[in-house]
Amino acid sequence: MCRSKGLRITGPRRIIISVISEMADYPDIVELHRRIQAVNRRISLSTVYRNLRQLVEAGMVIRHTFEHGRSRYELAGRLHHDHLVDHKTGKLIEFHSPELETLLDNLAAQHGYKVVGHRLQVYVEASTAADPQD
Ligand SMILES: [Zn+2]
Incomplete structure (x- = not known):
């Protein structure tokens, strides 16, 4: 994939991509x-910064920015999903809702548009009534 995007496959780049592809918790750059x-x-932090920027520009990695905290990273090309964001802990929960996608399609259609893409972040906090699952 690097080659098709015109990026050389360097040792650090290979490691960065493999680490990102194995993580399910969207670390920020320091944790990454x-x-x-x-x-x-x-591999220095500045090497990671530089490579991430190039991978984001090449469309291979998605950079998520949230209301607070550092950007977090996810490999591109996965099945579409949206996110719940625990605003206290920063924990991300992926979800996919066909109902929501249909709702957005209909909403766009009402305004004479079709949806070509979206990224939804819903800020949440654990409800006191239920035990937060982990
Ligand atoms: Zn969606």
Whole structure:
């Protein structure tokens, strides 16, 4: 995929992509760097920054920005999903709702448009009535 995007496959880039593809919890760059260093200690934070920027520009990685906190990263090309964001802990919960997608399609159609893409972040906090699942 790197090749088709015109990006050279360097050692650090390979490690960064493999670490991102294995993580399910959308770490920020500091945590990402920590995990990358567990694979190769010599990869610096600035190398991770530079490579992430290039991967985002090439459309291979999605950068999520939230109301507070650092940006977090996800490999592109996965099945469409939206996110609940626990605004206290920053925890991300993926969801996919066909009803919601239909609602958005209808909403756009009412205004003479069709949806070509969206990214939804719903800020939530654990309800006191229910035990928050982990
Ligand atoms: Zn959606």
